[in-house]
Amino acid sequence: MKAAYDALSDPKKRQVYDALGHRGMEFVVNPSHAWDPHNLLGNLAKSSVLDRAKLMGLILVFFGVGLMQPILICAKIDQMLGDGSGSLVDSSWVALFIPFWMGALGFGVVMAIGKAVLPLVQWTVFVLGVLLLTLKWDGVITANYAVVLLPFYFWMGIRCFAASKEMKDVRTDMAKMVTIEYIEKYILNEKKQDDDGNDIEVQLHRTYNDLSDEERDEINESYIIVHVPPKQPVPGEEDNEENAESDLEAIERSPEYQEAMLRHQEAYKAIQRIVLPEIPLIILVVIQLDMNKNWDWGVVFLPLWISMVIDCCGGCYGFFCTSALAHIEVQEAMAAHFETKKNDESSEAKQAKASDEGKDTDDAVKSSDTKLVDKKSEETAETAKEGEAADVSTKEVETAVLLEPKGSTENNIEKKDATKDDSPAAFPDVGGADDIDDDDDFIRNMFSMDDDMFQYYQQAEQEAETKATEAQSKAI
Numbered sequence: 001m002k003a004a005y006d007a008l009s010d011p012k013k014r015q016v017y018d019a020l021g022h023r024g025m026e027f028v029v030n031p032s033h034a035w036d037p038h039n040l041l042g043n044l045a046k047s048s049v050l051d052r053a054k055l056m057g058l059i060l061v062f063f064g065v066g067l068m069q070p071i072l073i074c075a076k077i078d079q080m081l082g083d084g085s086g087s088l089v090d091s092s093w094v095a096l097f098i099p100f101w102m103g104a105l106g107f108g109v110v111m112a113i114g115k116a117v118l119p120l121v122q123w124t125v126f127v128l129g130v131l132l133l134t135l136k137w138d139g140v141i142t143a144n145y146a147v148v149l150l151p152f153y154f155w156m157g158i159r160c161f162a163a164s165k166e167m168k169d170v171r172t173d174m175a176k177m178v179t180i181e182y183i184e185k186y187i188l189n190e191k192k193q194d195d196d197g198n199d200i201e202v203q204l205h206r207t208y209n210d211l212s213d214e215e216r217d218e219i220n221e222s223y224i225i226v227h228v229p230p231k232q233p234v235p236g237e238e239d240n241e242e243n244a245e246s247d248l249e250a251i252e253r254s255p256e257y258q259e260a261m262l263r264h265q266e267a268y269k270a271i272q273r274i275v276l277p278e279i280p281l282i283i284l285v286v287i288q289l290d291m292n293k294n295w296d297w298g299v300v301f302l303p304l305w306i307s308m309v310i311d312c313c314g315g316c317y318g319f320f321c322t323s324a325l326a327h328i329e330v331q332e333a334m335a336a337h338f339e340t341k342k343n344d345e346s347s348e349a350k351q352a353k354a355s356d357e358g359k360d361t362d363d364a365v366k367s368s369d370t371k372l373v374d375k376k377s378e379e380t381a382e383t384a385k386e387g388e389a390a391d392v393s394t395k396e397v398e399t400a401v402l403l404e405p406k407g408s409t410e411n412n413i414e415k416k417d418a419t420k421d422d423s424p425a426a427f428p429d430v431g432g433a434d435d436i437d438d439d440d441d442f443i444r445n446m447f448s449m450d451d452d453m454f455q456y457y458q459q460a461e462q463e464a465e466t467k468a469t470e471a472q473s474k475a476i
Contacts, residue, residue, distance in 0.1 A: 069099040093134040100130065118162055125155045145289045149282060156274050163274075166267040170260050176224045177251050177260075180208050183219065226254035276310075277303035318475030323468035330460045337453075 044052065072088070076096060079086030088096070104127045111120040129151030135141045136148045178187075188206045211219070219225075228250045251257050280303035287293060288300050298305075 065099050065103060069097065072096050072099070093137040094131075097130065097134055101127075118158070118165075122155060122158045122162065125151050125158060129155060144286075146286045149286065152282060156278055160271055160274050163267040163270040167264055170264045170267070173224055174257065174260050176222070177226050177254070177257060178223045179226060179228055179247060179250055179254075181250075182247050183208060183223065183225070187219070187223075224256065226251055226256040228254045273307070277307040315475040319472045322471035322475070323465070326464035326468045326471075327461065330457065330464050333460070334457055 044055070047055070073096065075086075076088040076091065079089045104123070108120060108123055108127075111123065129149065132141060132148050132151060136143070136145070141148060184207055188208070188211075208216075231245065231253065281301065284295075284300045284303070288295055288297075
């Protein structure tokens, strides 16, 4: 629905849509996206047998016409470099490029119908450069190659301008991307304040669905609403503000943002191809042809070889390393989760140990206090019995006091000292576990995962594999 609204709200896109339909509009507006292998294979899988047969016929015709041009060029060069005889030796280069003129005319008509002004101008300038080059080879034009190749200079300049404009438009679109939650939180329910900071207007809580068509049109003109796919939460983590996903992170996961990043990368690569190898190559070719330099043509085409090596190295890196890096990211996330879980468990164990130590200490103190109380109670009872005996006979009491053995006092002191030995015993130190190898610890944690955690990381591995497959197809 969003794509349909964008096409119908833009007058230019609507004209292209009315003339070529949805697929034609996608091809004209974003040709790189239309030639994406995933889109081509997806459309081919959804088409019928008749449509596939038509497509195969068009492919055969296209490749037949496309291959005819280099075959004719190679045949003419072979006859010219051979004995100088043959049917193509005396043929003009303009006539030899008839397959190219036919293809150029058809492609130009498609862009003219689609109102693609800048690509049409770019293509026209390129065809004009090829025409001047063939006229130069036929001897119709006697100017130097520096002048004959003038349309190619403009062609590279227009391409550089179009790529720069595309990058600027993409950055503008990325800056306008918002989510529905952002609109409802910061735009629809925003509190307006005066210069003193006082609220002058408080709107009721409104959602995007509560807006009228006019209000939605106004928001869609100022912002680009992205659709963020749901993110599976990590099992065991609480949904708090610290673990909450920011608005920027949510936008970066949206398909609209990913498409914009792809467009930005394609435009950057276009400028990179112009800088190397096209500009150095055309300069060296002009010097070689106009100044009659006897340079080796392998040296003249050195910028092209360098560019091909760089592209090959980048493709190999994307094909072989992207998959490994995607899985490494998942493993690093798993290791970080296991480390956090291990630290939490260690902290809980220390707290439990400290709590048990405090509880045992309190119990020992209570036991010691109880023993002291019991001892005092026994002494009090003995004193009471002695008092009763004193009331019977004062003389016997005095005699008992005088004849009291000295060792009894010492025995009482020894008994009191014995109570001091009832203090709680010190707890033995608990030795720490031996250090475990990180790899073994990681593997053991993997096998100790619960079902939710296992399904979460299994899905993360599948997403990483999908990203790696897409990167590998682009690298190819």
